[in-house]
Amino acid sequence: MKPLMLHGHERSITQIKYNRDGDLLFSSAKDNHPCVWYSINGERLGTYEGHQGVVWAIDVDWETKRFMSGAGDNMLMIWDVQTGKALGKIEAKTSVRTCNFSYSGNMALYSTDSTMGNPSEIFIIDVRTVDSSFSTNDPILQIPLTNAPKATSMVWGNLDEVVISGHDNGDLAQWDLRTGKKINLVSEHAKSINDMQLSKDGGFLITASRDCTAKLFDADTLECLKTYKTERPVNSAAISPILDHVVLGGGQDAMDVTTTSTRVGKFDARFFHLVFEEEFGRVKGHFGPINSLAFHPDGKTYASGGEDGYVRLHQFDPSYFDFKFDY
C-alpha cells in the first residue's frame, strides 16, 4: 500500500515514537519543533514550540499525558501532550542526547553530551510533579561518565530498577539504580550505538550500530543472541511486536550522501527474520539515510523517519503476513 508521507519537518528527522495506544505518532527533527500526528491518516495534530536547538530525543509516557524532549539547546522539556504547553524544563550543561520515561512514568532519564570539558552524564529524575520548581529539584541519581565514552542511546530495564546505556565506542552498560553502580558491561559492537529498542515484553533488546550491524541482546543478561548484518551504518532498529521480525534502517553516512547516488547509499528499510538473521524484504522510499524506525504497537504498520525530513507510514500488505519461512 502507498505509504503516508508526513512532511511537517523542515530538516532531518532525529527520532519518531508511537504512544502506547498507537493512535499518535511523535516525531522530532533538527528543526526545533517536535510534532504529533494521527497515525491513522497522517494528519498533524500539533507541534511543541519552545526549543531553540536541534531536538535529539523524544518520549511519551504510558498514559500519553506527558511528552518529553531533549535538545541541542541544552534543554530537557516536559510538555502536556494535549495542550502542547511546556510544563517544566531543566537546563543541562551540554546538549541532551537521550530521554526516556520509565515504565511507571514516575521517573525519567536523560543523558548529555560530552563537550567543552563537561563529561557525558546520565540523570535520573522524578517527574511526578512537574511545575515551575521542577528545574531546581535535585536529580534522584546522577552518573557522570568521566573519561568514558559518551552515552548515545538509553533504555529503561526491567521494572524500573536498571537502565541500559549504549555508548559511542559500541559498549553496552547496565546500571543499578539503587546503588548507581555499573553492574554489567559488554563490548559487542565495534562502533557507536545509534539506537536501542526493547521488545514488547522487555525481554529482548535490539541495538543499531554504526559498525553496519544490529544485534539482539537478552535485556537482562546483555548476552548477544543474534547479529543482523548490512553494508551500511545502521541508525535504528525495531522488533515487531507480533511477528519474529526486525526492521533495520540506516544508510550511508549523512555527510557522504551528497557525493553519491541513492543507489549507493542504500537507504532502504530492511526486514530480517529475528531468529534466522536472514533478510527477507526491503522497503525503499527515503532519499537519505533512515534515522529512526518504529513499529506500531499492533505490528501492522511501521514508521520511518529519514535524513530527507520525511516520516513515512507504511501499512503492511497482506503478503507480508502470509510470508513464512520454512522450518
Add this chain to the structure above:
Amino acid sequence: MARRKESDRAQQNNDDSDSNPNDELEEEPDFDDPEGYEDDISEQDLMGDLIRQRPKETDGVESIVVIDGVPQVGPERIEKLQNVLKKLFQKFGKITNEYYPLNPDGSTKGHVFIEYSNASEALEVLKGTNGYKFDKNHTFTVNLLTDFEKYNDILDKWENPVPQPFKEQGCLQYYLLDQDACDQFSVVYEQGDKVAVYLNTQPEPSLLEERPRWTETLVRWSPLGTYLATFHAKGIALWGGEKFQQIVRFSHPGVQFIDFSPCEKYLVSFSPLADSRATDEPQAIIIWDVLSGLKRRAFNADKSQALPIFKWSHDDKYFARMGVDMLSVYETPSFGLLDKKSIKVQGIRDFAWSPTDNTIAYWVGEEKDTPARVTLLELPSRNEVRVKNLFSVADCKMYWQKSGDYLCVKVDRYAKLRKDKSDIKYSGIYYNLEVFHMREKQIPVDSVEIKETIQAFAWEPVGTKFAVIHGEPPSTSVSFYEVKTGQTPTMVKKYERKPCNQLYWAPSGQFIVLAGLRSMSGALEFVDTQDFTVMNTGEHFMATDVEWDPTGRYVSTAVSWWGHKVDNAYWLWSFQGRILKRVALDKFCQLQWRPRPPSLLSAQQIKDIKKSLKKYSAQFEVKDRLKMTKASKELVEKRRKLMQEYEDLRKQKQEEYAEQRRQRIELRNNVDTDETEGRGGELEEETVEFFIKEETTFIDE
C-alpha cells in the same frame, strides 16, 4: 663473561676470608673433576665460540700472494724482472716483502711470493692481476697463500653428489577429478590480508582453504591451473596439491609482475625496481624453471616497454621480446637467441604469437614513402608467410582468435595527416578490420570498414564470430560478424544503442556477456549468439570485473576494492544470466577461476557427447534436484534448531514476565496495561448524526 664474574666472586670471597679470618665460612665445594673423569661434553659444545677464535697457523699469511707464470730468467736478468714486477704490483699496496725462489743454477723458478701490509691489498691484487697477460707467452696466475690450505682439503677422489630424495607432492591435478566437475576459484579480500579458495558447488560454494596473509598483494593461477602463485616482498611462491602445500619458491626481491609460459614450464618474474642496485648480473627479469625452481636466465628491463615484455609461443619452445628495430626470439631450453641473432625489423611497433602455431604476427609503422605492413613470420624457419601492406595507418592492434584460425588486425586509419613540428596529428580517423584466414591457402585477407570509433573487439574463442562495440558512449552499438571461407565477413546482428564497454565470450563460444562496467554502472546482458536472443539482463551496480569459469557454465561479476571502495562483493550467475549467489566481503579485491588444461577428448568424442546431451542432462537434473532438496533440508534443519533455542529462551522470558505482572501493575497505579497495548490503533466506528437542514415540501394531491 659469566666465567669472569664467577672468578671475580671467588676472588671476593677470598678477600672476605682474608679480611675476616675469624668468620666461619662455609667450606667451598670442590668443583674439580675427580681423577680419571671424562667429560661427556666435548670442548666444541662447551665453548665453541672460543675455539672458533683460536689463532690459526695461517694467521699473518693472508697478505701473501703467490704469482705463477712469471718468466724464468737467468741470474743476470733477475734485477730487471724484479723492477718490472715491482712497478706492476706496487699499484695495489705497500709491498713489505718479496721472495723469488731460485733454481740451483741461479735462475728463477717462475713463481714469486709477495707480501703486502694487509690482507685486503692482497685481495685487490688477486682481482687485478689474476689472468694478467705479462707478455705473449706469460700469463699470471695469482693465488693467496691461504688458498693452498683450501685446495689441500679437496678429496682426491670424486664423489658423486647424493641425489635429493624424491618429495611426494601428491596429485597436483586432483582438482580435475572432482565428481561433478565443479570449478575452483580463489578470492582475495580484506585488502589482500585473506585468501580463500572455494569449490563452486551448487547451491552453495564450499570453502576448501582459507589463509590469512597468504599473499601480500594478489594471487595468480598458472595457465593450466596446476599452481597458485602468491606474491611476497622477497619473491614468488607456488602452491598446489590437495592441501595447497608449498611446491616451490622463487626468490626475487621486489617482484611485482609474473607471467607463466603457456605450458607452465617456465615462470617470468619482473621486479621493476631491481635494476637500481648496481650489480653485473641483470636483476629485473628472471626466467625460472617451474619444476626445479632454478633460475634459467635473467634480463635487464627496458622501462618504457609494455607488459608483458616477453611473449611466449604456445608450446613453450620460444619466447620473444621487442627491441628498437628488432625482434629477439629466444629458444628453450638453451635460453639463447634463436640462430644466435635477433631478427632485424625496421620500425617494429608490436608483435603477437599465434595461440596455436609458432607464427609471430608483427606490424611496422609507416616511414616516409613505405607503407605500414603486417607480417606473419614462421619460426624457426623465419619464413615470411604473409605480408600485408596498409596505407594511411595511425595505429594497429592485433587480435588472434584463441583457436589460431584467424587473426584480426584493427587498423586506425586517417584521412588527413598534419605534422606540427614533432607532433603528428591525425584527423578523420576511421577503422578497418583486416581478417587473416590462417587456415586457408596463402592466407587471404578480408577487410571490414567501420566508420565509428571501436570501443572493444573480441573473437569468439571457438567458432567463427567476432563482436565489436562501436560508436561514442553512451550511444554505442554492438555488431556481430561471421567469418566464412572465401567471403568477406558478414554482419549477422547489430544491436543499436546498447550501452556497454566490454565483451566477454564464454570460453566455449556461443554465449557472450555484454557488460557496461565502472562508469556504465554495471549493466549486464547475456546473449546467445546462435539465434541472438537476449537470455537475460542484469545489473551488478558498479561492477569492475566479469569472469567466465573455465567451462563456460558460470559467470562471476565483482566490485573490487581496487576499483571501487564501497560495496565490494562478488556475484555468481549462470551462463543464462540467472543470479545464483551474492557474496559481500569486506575489502574484496579479486576473484579468479582456476583454469583447466585443454580437454583431452577428441573432436569426435565431443560430438558424441553433444549428441547424447539429452540423456545426460536428465541425469544431471535429477542430481541437481537432489542436491537442492538436501540443501534446503539442511537449511530447514538449521532453522528449526535455531528456532527451538530461541523458543526456549522466549518461554523463560515470558514466564518471568508473567511473574512480574503484579509489580508492573503496581508501577502503573494499579492499571493493568498488559491487555490494552496497541488498542488505540483499532478505531471503533462511530456514527455521528448532524442535523443540517429541514425542508418541508407540500405535495399536492
